[in-house]
Amino acid sequence: MDDKKAAILSEIPRLRRYARSLLRDRDSADDLVQDCLERALVRLDNWQTGESPRRWLFTIMHHLFIDQMRKVNRRGEAAMLPLEAGEAQSAPADQVETVASREIMDALQAISPDRRAALVMVAIEGFSYAEAANILGVPAGTLMSRIARGREELRGLLDDSSRRRSIRIVER
């Protein structure tokens, strides 16, 4: 097996975790990972030897994610319908989530994609500020303010129980 492909293969669990933090829903997250892998394969030659496969792949995935978020936002305001009582929107049936997990994952989904990506990249994926800023293509100062605001926002969402409920029912 090709060394590059072996290196890519070993990054899949991390890519899946990052995608899950961005998108929550398992199938959607895996679609994003698949998109990322397919694009990576096409660009295999752009990957310079010595460059960390992790950073390279995360950069590709981040661009895919942000491009899509931009498309979404260009369509203007959208709103989810309130879900029927007891209907779990994104928790797959075969995945038992604790209340705490569900709450924090809901809150994470409710913060802006830029902040979410910055926070997860550093706090979960363990990238340094310099690495994360490089992947996200922003100055280190911007990254730091996204992380700080992301954490603050997450805390606020978890604290405010009425707002917490509104994460799943945002229709006015």
Add this chain to the structure above:
Amino acid sequence: MTRRDFTERDIHMALDGELPGEERMAYDAWLEANPEMRAKSARYIADRAALRAALAGVMDEPVPARLRQAVFGEAPARGPAWRSRWWLSAAAAAVLMVGGISGYVAGIDGIGRSDNSDDQLVEQAIAAHVIYAAEKRHAVEVPASDKDHLQTWLSNRVGLKLVAPDLVAQGFELVGGRLLPSGEHGKAAMLLYEDAKGERISLFVTAESSEAAKGTYSAEADGPQAVYWLDKGYGCAVVGSLSRERLSDVAKSAYGQLLAGISS
């Protein structure tokens, strides 16, 4: 030793391993002396632990075969609509940030348009509505007076057991329906309804979807809105220029009846 003033910013740096080692002791002393900052730090640490715990399981999940295959260029081909699943999920996420985070949206407004083949169903539904709902005499191919035939015909063409929802309680009467193309090869049923004031809404149903998602969507700020559901084996959009409350009310009723019909 040079002393410096620490700020909240240092809490994040300390948490993320970015605080220079030689400042650590002074930082710890500062934290010790500032209960408010200490509480903040403890809280961030706890939230991070919760986040890590919530995501830890992903690393242990077996890698789906399709992802392994993708690395070797062997992934099975995905249908034209496959991309919409994570796109819609992203849309849902974007929805949740409406309010308060308008800066993000404002910041990307200037980006040029690129190709969106992702959300065909909803865009087709809106396009069909714009064209046909404006037609007075030729809005439908089969009128409501021939409802049984309409339902049988569209069911056969679309490949779903289609029951035209009764929306009288919401003030809408069935006008009729027509057959439309959907996706690359599929077909969709369009059912047109009208209220006493002549306001029209469309139901767009297709068997083409392989996704599961729901949401609302509008192509233009003052254009009609669509409320849609996608699930494996069928997709449905309700389009109209109603208030969001009314559209959502109509959509819920329509969807419930469609679903009951499809699965009956």
